[in-house]
Amino acid sequence: MEENVIESQTEALNFIGGEWVPADSGETSEVVNPSNPSEILGTTPRSDRAETERAIEAATKALPDWKATLPASRGAILMEAANIIESREDELATLMAREAGKPMKEARMEVGRAASIFRYYGSEGWRLDGINPPSARPGVTHASMREPLGVVGLITPWNFPLAIPSWKMAPALICGNTIVIKPAANASLNAAALVGILSEAGLPDGVVNMVTGPGSTVGDALVTDPRVKGLSFTGSTATGLGIQERAIGKKVQLEMGGKNPFVVMEDADLADAAAKISFSAFGFAGEKCTAASRAIVVEEVYDEFIGELKSATEAIKVGDPMDEDVAVGPVVNKDQYESILAALETAKGEGRVVIEGGATGSEDEGYFIAPAIIADVDNRSETAQEEIFGPVLAVIKARDFDHAVELANDTRYGLTAGIATKSLRYAYEFMARSETGLVNVNLPTAGLEFQVPFGGNKESGVGGREQGPAALDFYSAWKTVSVMPL
Numbered sequence: 357m358e359e360n361v362i363e364s365q366t367e368a369l370n371f372i373g374g375e376w377v378p379a380d381s382g383e384t385s386e387v388v389n390p391s392n393p394s395e396i397l398g399t400t401p402r403s404d405r406a407e408t409e410r411a412i413e414a415a416t417k418a419l420p421d422w423k424a425t426l427p428a429s430r431g432a433i434l435m436e437a438a439n440i441i442e443s444r445e446d447e448l449a450t451l452m453a454r455e456a457g458k459p460m461k462e463a464r465m466e467v468g469r470a471a472s473i474f475r476y477y478g479s480e481g482w483r484l485d486g487i488n489p490p491s492a493r494p495g496v497t498h499a500s501m502r503e504p505l506g507v508v509g510l511i512t513p514w515n516f517p518l519a520i521p522s523w524k525m526a527p528a529l530i531c532g533n534t535i536v537i538k539p540a541a542n543a544s545l546n547a548a549a550l551v552g553i554l555s556e557a558g559l560p561d562g563v564v565n566m567v568t569g570p571g572s573t574v575g576d577a578l579v580t581d582p583r584v585k586g587l588s589f590t591g592s593t594a595t596g597l598g599i600q601e602r603a604i605g606k607k608v609q610l611e612m613g614g615k616n617p618f619v620v621m622e623d624a625d626l627a628d629a630a631a632k633i634s635f636s637a638f639g640f641a642g643e644k645c646t647a648a649s650r651a652i653v654v655e656e657v658y659d660e661f662i663g664e665l666k667s668a669t670e671a672i673k674v675g676d677p678m679d680e681d682v683a684v685g686p687v688v689n690k691d692q693y694e695s696i697l698a699a700l701e702t703a704k705g706e707g708r709v710v711i712e713g714g715a716t717g718s719e720d721e722g723y724f725i726a727p728a729i730i731a732d733v734d735n736r737s738e739t740a741q742e743e744i745f746g747p748v749l750a751v752i753k754a755r756d757f758d759h760a761v762e763l764a765n766d767t768r769y770g771l772t773a774g775i776a777t778k779s780l781r782y783a784y785e786f787m788a789r790s791e792t793g794l795v796n797v798n799l800p801t802a803g804l805e806f807q808v809p810f811g812g813n814k815e816s817g818v819g820g821r822e823q824g825p826a827a828l829d830f831y832s833a834w835k836t837v838s839v840m841p842l
């Protein structure tokens with residue numbers, strides 16, 4: 357029987373210039389299974405600046421040929437990568453469930469999303485739209501076209517271990533850039549699987565390189581090296597804002613944290629709203645930048661809605677991410693586990709406990725935390741203002757629509773917001789007044805589609821949107837040529 361190379365992948369080596377190589381020091385970090393912390397899934401190189409610089413060198417060397425490759429030929433490779441990803445759904449989803457604790461159902465959806473992203477940007481090889489507006493001068497023609505930025509650095513988190521690298525790599529590649537990616541430690545095996553697939557699909561050596569190791573060395577080398585012309589980061593606001601200060605002279609995109617509100621109006625279908633908020637808050641244990649973490653409910657339906665929310669949440673199954681019915685698996689690692697439990701303790705002191713949630717067993721049995729709902733929370737409290745990135749939902753009472761909008765916007769974040777209402781007036785006014793990059797009406801805040809621009813405002817996002825056509829704008833620079841034939 358053919359060996360299942362992805363599922364059994366235990367070593368995420370660096371990938372530099374088309375070769376899998378260890379860290380210069382030979383040092384590695386262990387990748388732990390969050391469902392069973394005594395199980396070591398594999399290792400990943402603990403690299404330093406020197407390896408990162410060699411990867412940047414390899415990407416620099418590969419750039420001229422890749423830039424000169426016809427966009428349709430680049431697209432054909434991305435299409436092939438999509439086919440391979442799809443054909444390995446089981447293995448990739450299993451690896452994700454094991455490395456990041458993502459429940460199989462969502463892991464499968466993420467594998468599908470990664471394949472679709474490669475297909476979508478692969479098809480851009482036949483478009484890569486330019487513009488040619490008429491000149492005001494007789495005989496002159498303009499043509500403005502996209503050029504790659506050059507070498508781009510991608511720094512990614514662990515929570516969407518396939519989809520986030522895919523939605524950065526695919527538009528970067530179709531535009532003709534070469535890449536050095538530094539994935540988060542808890543996503544290294546997944547990232548290695550993806551890089552291996554791209555190579556197998558026919559990507560020339562040096563076009564995509566991967567280096568794993570600490571953010572403070574490997575990540576920082578990408579942030580500060582002048583040969584890296586574009587940098588796309590997804591991660592926490594604290595890390596992102598630090599990067600913004602150090603990334604001098606390059607195009608920078610930062611996708612960061614969120615404290616996403618979901619407003620419930622008096623005319624909403626309360627059962628529907630409860631199901632969508634519960635999914636948004638607790639799916640994948642709330643470890644999504646798009647998770648709803650504040651339910652803002654008008655007082656007229658406040659108590660009734662909390663009853664619906666409690667029922668919807670009690671129906672959620674917590675447990676082994678390999679079980680296809682489970683919606684909440686373990687949180688990703690010990691640090692997250694401890695920080696979420698500490699935030700939950702604070703939340704309990706700042707509101708009324710509706711569902712206590714918390715650790716389901718001892719830490720040695722896995723980093724499992726059941727959903728918690730805390731009501732009567734003040735919007736200025738720590739619980740309502742700080743991103744917890746775990747299964748803790750604050751419920752906040754609003755007097756009316758205007759007050760609900762004011763509370764929703766009263767945060768330093770601006771990623772996504774939801775509203776449950778049947779009123780077009782509320783819906784449109786909320787869309788206009790919400791300070792977020794994404795607004796969802798009667799839809800979950802999490803679980804977005806890749807073909808529309810994605811990203812946040814305020815301290816959730818800086819430097820342009822990802823996904824959809826907007827990503828092409830980040831990964832390319834316009835070149836305008838104006839011609840007067842003589």
Ligand SMILES: NC(=O)c1ccc[n+]([C@@H]2O[C@H](COP(=O)([O-])OP(=O)(O)OC[C@H]3O[C@@H](n4cnc5c(N)ncnc54)[C@H](O)[C@@H]3O)[C@@H](O)[C@H]2O)c1
Nearest residue numbers: 512513514539540571575576591592595611612613614645
């Ligand atoms: N807005 C979005 O699109 C989006 C999507 C997913 C996750 N997130 C956010 O990501 C966070 C969770 O992910 P995380 O814990 O992996 O985030 P993180 O900020 O700890 O790490 C993200 C990446 O940055 C690297 N890094 C750390 N320090 C660095 C430094 N000094 N220089 C360069 N790189 C450095 C890390 O190694 C990792 O690869 C949450 O805040 C979540 O909201 C945002």
Ligand SMILES: N[C@@H](CCC=O)C(=O)O
Nearest residue numbers: 515644645646802803804
């Ligand atoms: N793509 C994710 C958001 C990414 C952030 O974690 C979603 O669909 O909710």
